[in-house]
Amino acid sequence: xxxxxxxxxxxxxxxxxxxxxxxxxxxxxxxxxxxxxxxxxxxxxxxxxxxxxxxxxxxxxxxxxxxxxxxxxxxxxxxxxxxxxxxxxxxxxxxxxxxxxxxxxxxxxxxxxxxxxxxxxxxxxxxxxxxxxxxxx
Amino acid sequence: xxxxxxxxxxxxxxxxxxxxxxxxxxxxxxxxxxxxxxxxxxxxxxxxxxxxxxxxxxxxxxxxxxxxxxxxxxxxxxxxxxxxxxxxxxxxxxxxxxxxxxxxxxxxxxxxxxxxxxxx
Numbered sequence: 001x002x003x004x005x006x007x008x009x010x011x012x013x014x015x016x017x018x019x020x021x022x023x024x025x026x027x028x029x030x031x032x033x034x035x036x037x038x039x040x041x042x043x044x045x046x047x048x049x050x051x052x053x054x055x056x057x058x059x060x061x062x063x064x065x066x067x068x069x070x071x072x073x074x075x076x077x078x079x080x081x082x083x084x085x086x087x088x089x090x091x092x093x094x095x096x097x098x099x100x101x102x103x104x105x106x107x108x109x110x111x112x113x114x115x116x117x118x119x120x121x122x123x124x125x126x127x128x129x130x131x132x133x134x135x136x137x
Numbered sequence: 138x139x140x141x142x143x144x145x146x147x148x149x150x151x152x153x154x155x156x157x158x159x160x161x162x163x164x165x166x167x168x169x170x171x172x173x174x175x176x177x178x179x180x181x182x183x184x185x186x187x188x189x190x191x192x193x194x195x196x197x198x199x200x201x202x203x204x205x206x207x208x209x210x211x212x213x214x215x216x217x218x219x220x221x222x223x224x225x226x227x228x229x230x231x232x233x234x235x236x237x238x239x240x241x242x243x244x245x246x247x248x249x250x251x252x253x254x255x256x257x
Contacts, residue, residue, distance in 0.1 A: 004245065004246050006242065006245055006251075017256065018146070018178050018179075018256060019146070019255055019256060022146060022177060022178055022256075025238060026177075026238045026241065026242065028238075029237060029238035029239040029241070029242055030239070030242050031239075032237070032239040033239040033242045033243050033246075035239065036239065036240060036243030037243055037246055041246060043242045043243070043245065043246055045242075132245075133245050133248070133250075133251040134251075135144070135251065135253040136253065136255065137253075137255060
């Protein structure tokens with residue numbers, strides 16, 4: 001019985017490429033990973049937004065309205081709904097002149113209880129050192 | 138010997154990132170390691186059968202066929218990513234599996250190393 005920790009570090013801008021969407025959809029896929037594993041084994045994803053990647057966390061995204069596709073906001077809320085650990089780098093948020101109010105910090109409107117964490121980069125660095133595998137998107 | 142899980146998102150044509158991934162897999166298999174090779178997003182193009190070799194474009198089908206023959210190389214394509222691009226089961230090159238993203242995560246569980254090669 002073991003749990004492997006997998007970090008999804010998102011540095012890419014939303015919508016410019018598919019990268020941040022892929023990070024979130026792959027992280028969310030951890031919910032069904034057990035069908036491939038021995039009983040008791042599991043994967044624990046951690047999603048971290050750093051650099052330009054923090055712009056994925058902006059509220060009120062209109063991707064469905066303008067492009068007819070799901071927004072990164074919806075994927076982020078699904079992640080929180082599924083109790084995934086989501087961390088957002090505070091220094092990078094500050095750098096863009098953003099405040100916590102501008103960001104998707106919870107998924108209460110869809111029934112989620114887990115909240116995203118706005119943390120200093122040092123905490124994200126600690127996560128990167130702790131996980132079994134690290135992936136940059 | 139170890140197990141390497143490689144995830145690729147980059148397209149077959151347009152950059153050589155996917156070439157790098159396949160070459161790395163080939164080198165690892167030659168050393169006796171096992172490789173799980175996951176493609177999603179634009180990298181799903183790699184699983185499309187009927188690719189023709191032109192000198193101006195990357196051509197990895199022959200290398201993949203050789204890798205499949207070793208028995209140490211497993212390649213799986215993200216089914217949803219492939220379907221979204223019009224690559225259906227019937228269009229898939231022999232040897233490939235088609236699964237959802239949880240297969241990739243499960244592969245990382247037993248991997249000694251995981252390498253993600255991003256896309257465009």
